[in-house]
Amino acid sequence: MLEVMQLECRRGDRRLFTDLNFSLSAGTLLHVRGRNGSGKTTLLRTLCGLFTPEHGKLLWRGESIQQLGDDYRREVLYFGHLNGIKGDLTGIENLSIAATLAGNSVSQSNIWAALARIGLTGFEDLPTRMLSQGQKKRVALARLMLSTAPLWILDEPFTALDVDAVALLQTLISDHIAAGGLAILTTHQAVPLTSGQVAHLDLGD
Amino acid sequence: MLRSFWCILTRDLTLALRRRTDVLTTLFFFVIVVSLFPLGVSTEQQILRILGPGVVWVAALLASMLALERLFAADYDDGTLEQLLLTGQPLALLVLGKITAHWLLTGLPLVLIAPLVGMQYHLTDTAIGVMMIALLIGTPILSLIGAIGAALTLGLRGGGILLSLLILPLYIPVLIYGAGAIEVSVIDLSNTQPYLTLLGAFLLVALIFAPVAAAAALRISIE
Numbered sequence: 001m002l003e004v005m006q007l008e009c010r011r012g013d014r015r016l017f018t019d020l021n022f023s024l025s026a027g028t029l030l031h032v033r034g035r036n037g038s039g040k041t042t043l044l045r046t047l048c049g050l051f052t053p054e055h056g057k058l059l060w061r062g063e064s065i066q067q068l069g070d071d072y073r074r075e076v077l078y079f080g081h082l083n084g085i086k087g088d089l090t091g092i093e094n095l096s097i098a099a100t101l102a103g104n105s106v107s108q109s110n111i112w113a114a115l116a117r118i119g120l121t122g123f124e125d126l127p128t129r130m131l132s133q134g135q136k137k138r139v140a141l142a143r144l145m146l147s148t149a150p151l152w153i154l155d156e157p158f159t160a161l162d163v164d165a166v167a168l169l170q171t172l173i174s175d176h177i178a179a180g181g182l183a184i185l186t187t188h189q190a191v192p193l194t195s196g197q198v199a200h201l202d203l204g205d
Numbered sequence: 206m207l208r209s210f211w212c213i214l215t216r217d218l219t220l221a222l223r224r225r226t227d228v229l230t231t232l233f234f235f236v237i238v239v240s241l242f243p244l245g246v247s248t249e250q251q252i253l254r255i256l257g258p259g260v261v262w263v264a265a266l267l268a269s270m271l272a273l274e275r276l277f278a279a280d281y282d283d284g285t286l287e288q289l290l291l292t293g294q295p296l297a298l299l300v301l302g303k304i305t306a307h308w309l310l311t312g313l314p315l316v317l318i319a320p321l322v323g324m325q326y327h328l329t330d331t332a333i334g335v336m337m338i339a340l341l342i343g344t345p346i347l348s349l350i351g352a353i354g355a356a357l358t359l360g361l362r363g364g365g366i367l368l369s370l371l372i373l374p375l376y377i378p379v380l381i382y383g384a385g386a387i388e389v390s391v392i393d394l395s396n397t398q399p400y401l402t403l404l405g406a407f408l409l410v411a412l413i414f415a416p417v418a419a420a421a422a423l424r425i426s427i428e
Contacts, residue, residue, distance in 0.1 A: 048291060051428050074293030082284025088223045089216070100212045101292040101299075127223070 001026050001182055002047075002151065007056035009042050016042055017203055020056070026150075029177050029198045030184040038204025040186040041081070041155055047184060048078045048153050060151075074103060077149040079157055083140040087129030091115055091139045094128060099146050106146050114145040119164065133160045141165075144172050152176060154185040209294040213302030220279075221310050227275065231311045232318065235268040239322045250327045257326030258336065258387035265315050265340060265383075266376050269347040272311045273372070274365050276303065276355040277423065290427060296420040304352045304416065312344030328387075335390040335397050342404045343383040349408075349415035350375050356422035378407060 007020040016039030024030055032040050045051040047058065049065055049072060058065045065072045085094045092111055099106040115124050118138045123131060128139055137160050144152065152173070158166050166189075173183050221228050242260050243253055280286035289299055319340055323333035354372040358364035386400035 050287065050290065070293045070295065072293075073291050076291060076293075078287070078291050080284055080287055082282075082287065084284035084288040086216075086220060086283065086285060088220050093216075093219070097212055097216050098288065101209055101289065101294060103209075103293060 001061055003057075003059040003062075004047075005057040005059070007043075007046065007058070008054045009039060009046055009051070010054045011039075011042060015054075018055075022199075022201060024182055024184075024199065026180045026182060027177055027197070028182055029173065030182075030201055031198055032184065032186045032201045032203060033188075034186075034203030040203055043203065044078075044153050044155050044184065044186065045080075048076050049073060050078075075149050076151045076153060077102075077144065077147045079140065079143070079152070079154045081155055083136050085128050085136060085140050088127055090125050091120060091128055091131075091142070092124050094139060095142055095146060098143050102147065102149070104146065104148055110146065111142075114142045115139070117145065118142045118168065134162060134165065137161060138165060141169060141172075144169075144176075150181050152181065152183040152185075154183065156186055158187050158189055206295065206298060209292070210298050210302045213289075213299050214306050217303055217306030218309065221306070227272065228310045228314070231268050231272045232314045234271055235264050235315055236318065236322070238264040238267065240325065243325060253326045254328065254391070257323070257328050258332075258384040259380075260326070261319070261322055261336060261340075261387075262343075262380050262384045265344060266347060266373065266380060268315060269311055269344065269351060270369055270372065272307065273348075273351040273355045274368060276307055276352060277359050278355075281359055281427075286423070287427060290424065296423065297416040300352065300356075300419045300423070301416040304348050304419075307352070308345050308348040312340075312348055315344060316340045329391065331394055332387055332390050335394070335401075336387045338401060339383045339386045339404060342401060342408055343379050346379050346404070346408050346411045347376060349411040352419040353415055353422060356419040356426060359423065359426040379404065382407075 001024060003023040005021055008018040009016045020043075022030075032043060034040050042051060046053050060068060060072050060075065089097070092108070092115070095111045095114065096106065096108070099111070112124060115121070118141060120135060120138055120142075123135060128136055131139070141157065157169060161169065173185070176183055239260060242256060246252065246256065277286060280289065290296060292299070316337055319337050320333050323336055328336065351372050354368045357371065358368045361367060382400045382403050386397045386404070389396040389400065
């Protein structure tokens, strides 16, 4: 589904990686590993189209992502270092705005259910700036449950989460893979999957 | 498509209502700057009438600049801007939604408070009317052009100063025709029409090109 050909990325004068090739088929989890500063985040941002690579091609279902433009972005869910939620809005409001902008019509009850499943019962109506770091991250991760995007790009999704939330997130990723989705993530933890295959990519060697 | 525009617009308005100080600062800044001139220069009716149109417009330019820096910066800081870029909705439309919200919060209050300011400068009723119309057409142009600058200077250190240097020269045509419309209205009301028509033309051009330019600038800034 996703093909990467001869990808080269630079940050200023520093070449992060060069001649990177891989291709992922549906139902795969790609675990990107590497030292700090080896270009994991840059790779993920390049894959979702936020960063323009120096060289190389990115193909999604056989077409270049630059040409696909908005059609490609609709298929991607990116979860970065920043949570991407508004501190002055409640969890419910944040999620319904994210769903509307992603083009999904999600009912209010689905949003409440998603927040309950991620362990935020009782916090739905609080402005998210009142929540703890881990809880904010949970609000942001609840987007995964409401999304229909086939490609998930997750940058360090496990940081600041407690054991329960980590287990839940792993279940979510497993379900997504099992349903024929594609996930790319960076983490320093091992990611056990119940189904589907895990591929590894090591950067910076 | 319209849903995403509406969604962004209501989101930004809700956010502003929960954090009212940002909106009030612009309005009070405008009122204070305008009120300082009669105190500092003269309270002579004749002089104030001549000064009025120019002072009101200069104050409107500066007030609109004041809030511009925050237009995209708040979203940039918490990562929501990244998410907006990845929604798969036309980015220019989302940007237009943000600009509209920005104008409703910073431009429209200036239009509404204009009669009060006009009284301070002993402007005639017709001049005040023309001033309101000119501000109504002119302030959206300020927000639209300003958005391009805000997008370009996003994430830069000292971006605020750079933003003013970049944007204020582009505001000059609006200043000239906006203040001109009020000045000629004192002589003959029918003379104002070309000024307002030109302002309207500026608005149309800005409305078409500014959101697209700002969207392109955002994609560059976010890298």
